Amino acid sequence: MLCEAVCGVIVEGDSVRGDPDDPFSEGHICPKAAAIPDVMRDPDRIREPQRKDGSKVSWDAALDEAGAKLAAIQRKYGRNSIGLYLGNPSVHSYSAMLAIPLFTRALGTRSRFSATSVDQLPAMLAALEMFGHQLLMPVPDVDRTRFFLMLGANPLASNGSLMTAGGISRRLKGLRDRGGKLVVVDPRRTETAAIADQHLAIRPGADAFLLLAILHVLFEENRVKARFTEGLPALREAVREFTPQLAAGKTGIAADAIRALAHEFSDAPAAVAYGRVGACTQEFGALTQWLVIALNAVTGNLDREGGFMLTTPAADVVSLANRTGDRGHFGVWKSRVRGLPEFGSELPAATMAEEIDTPGDGQIRALITFAGNPVLSTPNGARLDRALEGLEYMVSIDLYRNETTRHADLILPTSFGFERDHYDAVFYLLSVRNAARYAKALVPPPPGVRGDFEVLLDLALALKRHGGGRKGTSLTLRIARLTGEKRLLDLLLRFGPHKLSLRKLEKSPHGIDLGPLQPGRLGKVLLAPDIFLRDLNRLRRSSRNGGLVLIGRRALRSNNSWMHNSLRLVKGPPGCTLMIHPDDAAARGLSAGSRARVRSRVGAVEVPIAITTDVGPGVVSLPHGWGHVRDGTALSVASANAGASLNDLTDEQSVDALSGNAAFNGVPVEVERLA
Ligand SMILES: Nc1nc2c(c(=O)[nH]1)N[C@H]1C(S)=C(S)[C@@H](COP(=O)(O)OP(=O)(O)OC[C@H]3O[C@@H](n4cnc5c(=O)[nH]c(N)nc54)[C@H](O)[C@@H]3O)O[C@H]1N2
Ligand SMILES: Nc1nc2c(c(=O)[nH]1)N[C@H]1C(S)=C(S)[C@@H](COP(=O)(O)OP(=O)(O)OC[C@H]3O[C@@H](n4cnc5c(=O)[nH]c(N)nc54)[C@H](O)[C@@H]3O)O[C@H]1N2
Ligand SMILES: [Mo]
16 A cells, blocks of 8 residues: 555554454554555545646546646657656555556656666666566565575665565564574664664665675585576676675674675575665666676575575466566666667666756657656655756656655645555565555545546547547546456456456455465576676776765655655654764764754755764764655655655766666765854
């Protein structure tokens, strides 16, 4: 519904609690779930289509206007003049997921962006290059592993990501009860690092050096036991120069500790390495994700129990994509202004502002956003904020007038939470056990909102009616619209590997356990794809300046940029603080209770500080998703607890040059005391 952990809940009136009979989450729940009703009945939520000035407009008039304007712009400037940004919650709505492929096909623009390129793109690129499919992303078999090496993830706050695992604390405790070990690699001593057996405080962006050095030790000591051998000699050759000594200088982790880690990983009866947001949104995200898979592979832990495994989801979108020949692609075309590569037909979100504000052929003149807030969630959001002002037309499909959608000529509001039925079409693909659960809608949506599926298809149909979009797509849209998302989901389940159906799922409202992950799901694996070997040159040349670097963070009671209007989540001490080490604070005359100005190449923000040894010297941390203080938003609770936007500091020019993914972590900053 809004979280990758997909916990089962019981709803009574406004109260939400964990479902003890859910075979997967076993009663676990977190504060975000309890806040779902807050969003549903939030007075600031948009409940009817509205214009920029806040005036109401009927659905028919709104869709017709949007269709006409967008079609006119495409006729005048070409199809690519319309940009599309898809935000994170689209993957939590099966209704949106089923509509999006049809919508994007009908729109026919190459100016497509999504939260993928500020998140897991490097992991998808590694899957595409190594396994031949962008969605074949293995997950850690947390319930059976004996050694868990976790890089750049904080599941105790995030509830786990690309690792759907309701009740992750219980599962991590289980690992230790079996005599297993958890090692967390993170520049900050996070909530997860604090419960781990070992925390290795790495310098931001240095994970590739660490992984290369572990591989170096494994090859040097003949510890390699790979079931997949394609590219093994090239991998051996590539890691030769990356010694533990070299890595120690780059990572700040002692060479002996790196050797010991390599030994423990290879001696464990089952081990898994896993890297998440911190191991993706950095300068060497793609190299890191490649090396994570390679480490699992050469130790025999890829695609086997207790290691890095693939799921067998009841609604199998991967085999559907295979059948239609869409395994993904990379770099087939480049972005207009900076020449960054497309991935799966999307361009990096870090290029969106420049594609809007740089004049010339192919410039974006109109924008559609769906369930996104890129002004707060993409690098140098302030530039995007300004760029949006220059658009000829913008339409946003969202629950709120937020920092992004405030620029839209039209906001089209959708249903949310228990107002709609729910199936986790995406997250059972990433689940640590195979499972399935379908939830019926519990309450009717407000009369003026519509479902994601309906709105997306109707907008596409309106565009087609006015002569815009790609030719030959109307019929499919109409058939899908008539079929409806529920029937399409039912078909996916019926044709899936477990031969389920909606009817069967409706009979088991607590969900169905479909068993542990199965080994032997991977065919061919390429251990050393050329694009990664070549990118090692960039790693070799990388150097570090001596100043402070900024990293992000997440908190349990905060969900990206959009749940800060729930009082129960934002109340208490301020969430948006700059964590800084005591030595760095002292050197700048900062003391407890001070406010600081943080400055980067692209901007400056002012925030309260929190002095803590949880971050090492040289590293400061600020959460993302804050900064709700722009004119024309209508978020009363959020504005009163505004904070500042981390992405007014992150740099749109700083990307993982291989994948184009945003490099949010490791931003050079200066911090000074505010008088
Ligand atoms: N409560 C809550 N839950 C959420 C979200 C939320 O906003 N709030 N967001 C959801 C979303 S969209 C996602 S994608 C997931 C993310 O899920 P996670 O990746 O588990 O969560 P993060 O807290 O972002 O963890 C990233 C960690 O990487 C570390 N890090 C930063 N730079 C580096 C580096 O260079 N190397 C290494 N090794 N580590 C580094 C950070 O210190 C941080 O602890 O969480 C999801 N769940
Ligand atoms: N510096 C830094 N920046 C980051 C990150 C980081 O770690 N550091 N993390 C990145 C990550 S992992 C992600 S995923 C992105 C998220 O970035 P985005 O997806 O751009 O932003 P969100 O904050 O998730 O905003 C979601 C919007 O969708 C709306 N919404 C919620 N549910 C629905 C729905 O069901 N239907 C519709 N139509 N709308 C809905 C909400 O009202 C909100 O406006 O942020 C990224 N930005
Ligand atoms: Mo994300």
